Amino acid sequence: MRPPIARDNATPSQPCYSSAVPKHLHALVLAWFVLACASAAQAQTTLPDANPARPTVATPATLTPVGYLQFENGILFAWNSPEFSRQFSVNQVTKLAVHPRLQLIAQSEPVARSVLGGVTSVDPGGVALGAQFVISPGEKARPTVAVSYLRSVYGGAAPDIDIGSFEHSATLLVSGDWFGFHADINGIANEQVDGRIRRAQFGETLSVSHPLGRFTISGELWHFTQPLQRGYTIGNLWALSYPVKRNLIVDAGFNRGFTSTSTRWEVFAGFTYLLPKRLWRR
Numbered sequence: 001m002r003p004p005i006a007r008d009n010a011t012p013s014q015p016c017y018s019s020a021v022p023k024h025l026h027a028l029v030l031a032w033f034v035l036a037c038a039s040a041a042q043a044q045t046t047l048p049d050a051n052p053a054r055p056t057v058a059t060p061a062t063l064t065p066v067g068y069l070q071f072e073n074g075i076l077f078a079w080n081s082p083e084f085s086r087q088f089s090v091n092q093v094t095k096l097a098v099h100p101r102l103q104l105i106a107q108s109e110p111v112a113r114s115v116l117g118g119v120t121s122v123d124p125g126g127v128a129l130g131a132q133f134v135i136s137p138g139e140k141a142r143p144t145v146a147v148s149y150l151r152s153v154y155g156g157a158a159p160d161i162d163i164g165s166f167e168h169s170a171t172l173l174v175s176g177d178w179f180g181f182h183a184d185i186n187g188i189a190n191e192q193v194d195g196r197i198r199r200a201q202f203g204e205t206l207s208v209s210h211p212l213g214r215f216t217i218s219g220e221l222w223h224f225t226q227p228l229q230r231g232y233t234i235g236n237l238w239a240l241s242y243p244v245k246r247n248l249i250v251d252a253g254f255n256r257g258f259t260s261t262s263t264r265w266e267v268f269a270g271f272t273y274l275l276p277k278r279l280w281r282r
Contacts, residue, residue, distance in 0.1 A: 047247045052272035053093065055239045055251045057163075057222045058184040058207035061146035061173035063095075063103040063134060067278040070095045074251075074270020081263035082229070083159035084114040089125065091270075096279070101134040107150065112158035126156035126165060132173070143176030162233040162263040163224050164201065166190035182209045192228055199227035207237075216241045218253070231261040239268075247274035 048065035054072045064070040072093040079086045089112035097103040109125025130150035138144035150169040168191040175184045188203035203224035209216050220237040239253025252269040 047274065047276055049246050050249055050272050050274040052241065052249050052251070053095075054270055054272060055241075055253050055268050056184065056205070056207040056218055056220045056237060057235075058186045058205040058220060059132075059148070059171065059173055060184050061134065061144040061175035062138070063097045063100070063132065063146075065274065066097045066100055067280055067282075068097075069275040069279065070272065071275070072270070072272045074268055076266060076268045078161055078263050078266040080265060081159075081161055082261055083161075084116045086115040087159065087161070088113045089158065091125075101137075103132045105130045105132060105148070105150065109156065109158065114159045116159070121159075123157040123159075125158040126152055127154040128152050128166075128169070130169070138176055141176070141178065143174050146173045146175075147171065148173060161266070162226070162235075162257055162261060163203070164190075164192055164226065164228065166201070167193045167198075180210065183207065184209075188224075194228050197228070201225050201227050214242060226261055229261055232259060233262040234258045235262060247276060248272070 048068065050070060051060065051062060051064045052072060053059045054074055072095070074091050076089045076091060077087070078084075078089075081087070089109055091109050092107075094106045095103055106127070106129055108127045111122065112125050113120065113122045115121075128150045130148060132146055132148035134144060134146045136142075136145040148169075148171045150166070152165070152167050155165070170189050172187040173184070174186075175182070177183075184205075184207045186203075186205040188201075188205070190201040190203070192199050192201050201224060203222065205220060205222040207218055207220040209218040218237070218239045218241070221235075222237070223232065223234045225232050235255050235257045237253060237255040239251055241249055241251040243249050249272045250269075251271065254268070255263075255266040257263045257265070
């Protein structure tokens with residue numbers, strides 16, 4: 001998933017290296033990947049399937065299996081953006097459904113390395129917490145409809161990609177299967193903040209996917225307003241995903257921005273991992 005990460009709109013002004021990143025963030029990133037790799041060997045065939053939201057901008061309206069932690073981890077290479085010439089970042093989303101209709105969400109960007117005008121900075125990104133609630137479960141041709149809310153709890157210091165960052169984010173999500181294709185449709189309303197200025201941002205995403213053998217190919221069109229820049233950004237994303245196991249799905253793809261204020265190119269890769277042990281009994 002490529003959502004707007006909650007973080008400050010900061011532009012690097014002087015070289016800043018890994019010492020600028022809190023040490024606990026390095027340990028946290030390492031722990032996420034070690035946990036996923038170590039637990040994969042213990043996965044059981046009776047596990048429910050992972051329900052990945054990455055790598056598209058759109059998020060599915062359906063939830064993860066109740067009682068199981070799901071980790072969505074990835075790396076992003078981006079270049080030619082208003083706030084940087086190049087950037088490498090790590091992103092992470094943790095989800096836990098506590099009820100068939102309610103899911104808790106923690107979204108973060110532990111570290112981003114950015115270059116602008118020959119100056120390099122390494123900064124922590126933002127952290128946001130929230131939840132997703134299913135209003136109407138889907139059945140056959142009837143789509144699943146849900147709403148979600150995220151609140152920034154730490155702004156971070158890394159420069160933003162074209163979508164920007166948010167203080168509050170509310171999303172209407174619709175997901176369904178029609179004519180052999182799966183579609184995820186999101187309508188997004190964010191509050192963006194720059195000092196004392198607060199502006200509403202609106203976005204729309206349409207992601208369509210279809211199986212190709214064991215692979216799944218996804219294509220997406222998305223649009224966001226840029227109220228602080230008085231512009232807008234539009235992009236087209238393509239990705240492939242592959243289920244290594246029922247609870248482990250890997251993905252890779254690219255995104256092309258079309259407007260003068262868009263991040264021109266983004267290439268990404270990552271995985272979705274459903275922890276094989278249920279946290280509580282049924």
